[in-house]
Amino acid sequence: MLKEILRLAFSVSTFASTFRLACPLLFGSMGGCYNSASGCANLSYEAVMLYSCFFSVLGSYISGSPWVGLLFGMGIGIFISIIFGTMSLVFHSNMIIAAIALNSTAWAVTTLLMVIIFGVRGTVYNERIVSFKPVHFKWMENLGIFNKIFNDNVILVYIAFCLVIIAYIVMYHTPFGLRIRGIGQNEKAAQTAGVDVNKYRWISLILMGAFTGISGTFLTLSGISMFVENMPAGKGFLTMISITIGRFNPLLIFLICLLFGYSQALVLVLGTLSLPTQIIAMIPYVAVIIVLFIDGLKKFKGVADIEV
Amino acid sequence: MGNSEYILEMRNIRKTFGELVANDNVNLKVRKGTVHSIIGENGAGKSTLMNILTDIHKADSGDILLNGEKVHFKNSLDAARRGIGMIYQEFMLYRDLSVFDNIILGFEKKKWGFIIDRKACRKEIERICSEYSFNIPLDAIVKDLSVAMLQQVEIVKVLYRGADIIIMDEPTSVLTPQGIQGLFRAIRNLVGMGKTIIFISHKLKEVLEISDYITIMNHGRVVAEVLPNEVDEAKLASLMVGRDVILQANKVEPKIGDVLLSVKGLTVKDKDEIVRVKNVDFEIHSGEILGIAGVAGSGQQWIVEALFGLRRPEHGSQIIFDGKDITYVSPREHRLDGIGYVPQDRMGSGVNAKSSLWENSIMGYHIAHGFKNKYLVDTKQANEFTDEIVEQFDVRRQANKDKVAALSGGNIQKMVVGREFLQRNKLLIIEDPTRGIDVGAIEFIWQKIIDLAQEGVAVLLISHELNEVMQLSDTIKVIYNGQLYDGGRHGELTEEEIGLIMLGGNADAK
């Protein structure tokens, strides 16, 4: 049994699905890291992702094109961010409460829309919903394992990986990234440096919405072409957690997303064995706890080393 | 450009916060290439005037002229572009960023339209550093640097932004004597190169040393303009406060009682496992004022943190207070046992600037004494206590429900000192109690410390002002490099002798 588990845990198909499963986390976290770095405690990833799942399906259903679905997904993501921004940046309401409100209404609203528009409950499946097609690269064919893991994915997967590099450059090599980090550490100092703090807050928030919108689209239109009630099922939270643990550094966030992707892949492959499914389903969340624990250990020393 | 003899003129500036008139038709004229000092009591309106100049606050009325031309700033950036740079009382730095990033943030040079051109920025910064003889580590992280270094970073930052007029709001209150001399060299250098400095300080000796012109403010008005060679310290002080000030503590014979606090073999390491305090022993009796003098960063902070339970001392250390071992107990219990604490970093550890004055006035004592009837905070009692602090310590505020952030720097300090002094504490640990406080109020706080000791309170006074330690303490200790050396009893050693120990003169002898 143990041998079987190990064989599956290190199999090519597990690694191949690791990358696919990390993608939804990658989009949200690469777009959202600026928002977090600017000092915004935004917990609304789950809501944004769920809305964009639904609207991407709707867009694809109406037009028959996954690209329109993507546009719908990003659009609704931005719209939800604007709602969040209006509550937190304009009316200065508590960000945590604003996010909880968004998260808890999202499930109800999407389910309601599902019944109104598609007349079904539980799952929306329809031939008119079209997914992205996998792309085949000829030059990869004789690269062995590399080919098996990386070839024949939807275009979004490749974009996600490029995004990591871009996000890193933006964070550490552009005025935008530097200013965002500055705002997060000392808002007043940034103000005296002539930085329009509010403008940067809004831009980073909209980036978060747009890219988490891609995450939602990825969940629905990267192959399965359907919408299921409460579809992200915690992936929004994992996105947020990877940003926090990665301390806004896109490369670190990338590694953590891979870890979460891998633990989700384990759930899939180990599900084929006759193990209790409940235990297997726990793996990603146990991974979160372990990562948080290790992360916390590093900081633990003495009583007063709380940075002021 | 106009060819006025003044680089900067502020005319009839008026600024009110609600009822309070912070600036009442203030006029200020500053000549190019000079050091122009502004002095005045706490809350006189100095910082407010400067905040108007840099457009942090908008004046209700009045004009600003640069080189004889009237200007209207749209925002702080605009003011910076016109060559006005400010170094704030509380530094405007980003702790986790490098010095380099701190300097360029907001004024980055770019290549290809969107990438920061680090090379070009670095060249510019290095040019400034060599032109004005600054030596700062550009790649170090800000939180690892000393205050004196951070101040240099602030100066280089405003120069990088192209400042011609540099405003320094109490720049010396955090510096060691060497740091101050370093700053003065830098200021003379800057002035020599044609820059103009506006200098705000409560230390009159420094003001006399560095200034070309001195403007004195009181209650939001300019009350006098003098030249440094026309006046002396006492004259300046009386102009400022409106009465004669004696810059001398009224030391009386102490009433020394039993040992209250005994520290044995105290060793403290920081989070990087570096030993900051080595095997320190001392005792304080009730009624005694024990002063620790020393250059900033010699280990004072670590001793205090260990004493107050903010940091765990190493094994073998022992702290006995009133017969009870408190080596490893929490700050909460220290409060309950009757130990008061005035921290050096008033904004970081002394107050919560975003809370109201009355909340801050009972902070730390909400558990210790009173202020609550069983479960709820007794706001009436808390307010009465706040009024008591305000009255006795002359805290200039509008209402108890105002946020502490709206108080002037010195008034916040007075509030913190008042909070700790007015409790029935047995031991007071005070760090730099008069930091940023005007001469009139210093006189008053010194007297309070002496009175408390007369009532039997033990006082541990840690100050970077050697004069303060020497005037107040019954017993003087000197800290150098994490170790304590004997500084004699009150008046036993001269300032020079103690100054020598502070710089390690006794390290070999021991």
Ligand SMILES: Nc1ncnc2c1ncn2[C@@H]1O[C@H](COP(=O)(O)OP(=O)(O)OP(=O)(O)O)[C@@H](O)[C@H]1O
């Ligand atoms: N943002 C604000 N809101 C309300 N009142 C304010 C505000 N800022 C300053 N004040 C008040 O204006 C007065 C002048 O304050 P200011 O900070 O200019 O004093 P200061 O001369 O710099 O004093 P210090 O020497 O203590 O720093 C004070 O009474 C202060 O309480």
Ligand SMILES: [Mg+2]
């Ligand atoms: Mg001030």
